Amino acid sequence: MKIGLISDTHGSLDYVKKVAEKMIKDYSVDTLIFLGDECEDINHVKNLFKSYILVHGVFCLHYKDRNTPNRLIKEFNGLK
16 A cells, blocks of 8 residues: 655645646555645545545635544554
Protein backbone atom coordinates (compact mmCIF):
# COMPACT_ATOMS: atom_id res chain seq x y z
CA MET A 1 0.00 0.00 0.00
CA LYS A 2 1.26 3.45 -0.92
CA ILE A 3 -0.35 6.51 0.59
CA GLY A 4 -0.42 9.95 -1.00
CA LEU A 5 -1.39 13.21 0.64
CA ILE A 6 -2.96 16.28 -0.93
CA SER A 7 -3.76 19.41 1.04
CA ASP A 8 -4.67 23.08 0.67
CA THR A 9 -6.21 22.72 -2.77
CA HIS A 10 -8.46 25.81 -2.50
CA GLY A 11 -10.41 24.96 -5.63
CA SER A 12 -7.41 24.48 -7.95
CA LEU A 13 -9.03 21.52 -9.66
CA ASP A 14 -6.61 21.23 -12.59
CA TYR A 15 -3.71 21.13 -10.13
CA VAL A 16 -5.46 18.54 -7.94
CA LYS A 17 -6.05 16.24 -10.91
CA LYS A 18 -2.46 16.58 -12.20
CA VAL A 19 -1.01 15.82 -8.78
CA ALA A 20 -3.31 12.81 -8.31
CA GLU A 21 -2.47 11.41 -11.74
CA LYS A 22 1.27 11.84 -11.08
CA MET A 23 0.96 10.08 -7.71
CA ILE A 24 -0.63 7.09 -9.40
CA LYS A 25 1.55 6.98 -12.51
CA ASP A 26 4.98 7.72 -11.02
CA TYR A 27 4.60 6.43 -7.45
CA SER A 28 1.84 3.77 -7.63
CA VAL A 29 -0.16 5.49 -4.88
CA ASP A 30 -3.39 3.62 -4.20
CA THR A 31 -4.71 5.41 -1.10
CA LEU A 32 -5.26 9.15 -0.87
CA ILE A 33 -5.44 11.24 2.28
CA PHE A 34 -7.12 14.50 1.36
CA LEU A 35 -6.73 17.47 3.71
CA GLY A 36 -8.79 20.05 1.85
CA ASP A 37 -9.19 22.88 2.66
CA GLU A 38 -11.97 22.76 0.09
CA CYS A 39 -13.24 19.25 0.86
CA GLU A 40 -15.44 19.15 -2.25
CA ASP A 41 -12.28 19.16 -4.40
CA ILE A 42 -11.81 15.47 -3.59
CA ASN A 43 -14.81 14.67 -5.79
CA HIS A 44 -12.64 15.30 -8.86
CA VAL A 45 -10.04 12.65 -7.99
CA LYS A 46 -11.40 10.17 -5.45
CA ASN A 47 -12.45 7.70 -8.14
CA LEU A 48 -8.81 7.42 -9.29
CA PHE A 49 -7.73 5.73 -6.03
CA LYS A 50 -8.56 2.36 -4.47
CA SER A 51 -9.41 4.14 -1.23
CA TYR A 52 -9.32 7.60 0.29
CA ILE A 53 -9.71 9.42 3.58
CA LEU A 54 -11.21 12.90 3.66
CA VAL A 55 -10.22 15.22 6.48
CA HIS A 56 -12.51 18.23 6.57
CA GLY A 57 -10.69 21.55 6.27
CA VAL A 58 -11.55 24.96 7.59
CA PHE A 59 -13.44 25.94 4.42
CA CYS A 60 -15.73 22.87 4.56
CA LEU A 61 -19.20 23.32 5.99
CA HIS A 62 -18.69 20.09 7.97
CA TYR A 63 -15.77 21.66 9.81
CA LYS A 64 -18.14 23.92 11.75
CA ASP A 65 -20.43 21.00 12.68
CA ARG A 66 -19.74 20.03 16.29
CA ASN A 67 -20.52 16.39 15.41
CA THR A 68 -17.62 16.22 12.96
CA PRO A 69 -14.64 14.65 14.74
CA ASN A 70 -11.63 16.96 15.05
CA ARG A 71 -9.14 14.12 14.57
CA LEU A 72 -9.03 10.83 12.76
CA ILE A 73 -6.97 7.81 13.72
CA LYS A 74 -6.64 5.23 10.98
CA GLU A 75 -4.72 2.00 10.75
CA PHE A 76 -2.68 1.01 7.69
CA ASN A 77 -1.04 -2.40 7.58
CA GLY A 78 -1.05 -2.60 11.36
CA LEU A 79 0.32 0.93 11.88
CA LYS A 80 -1.65 3.86 13.31
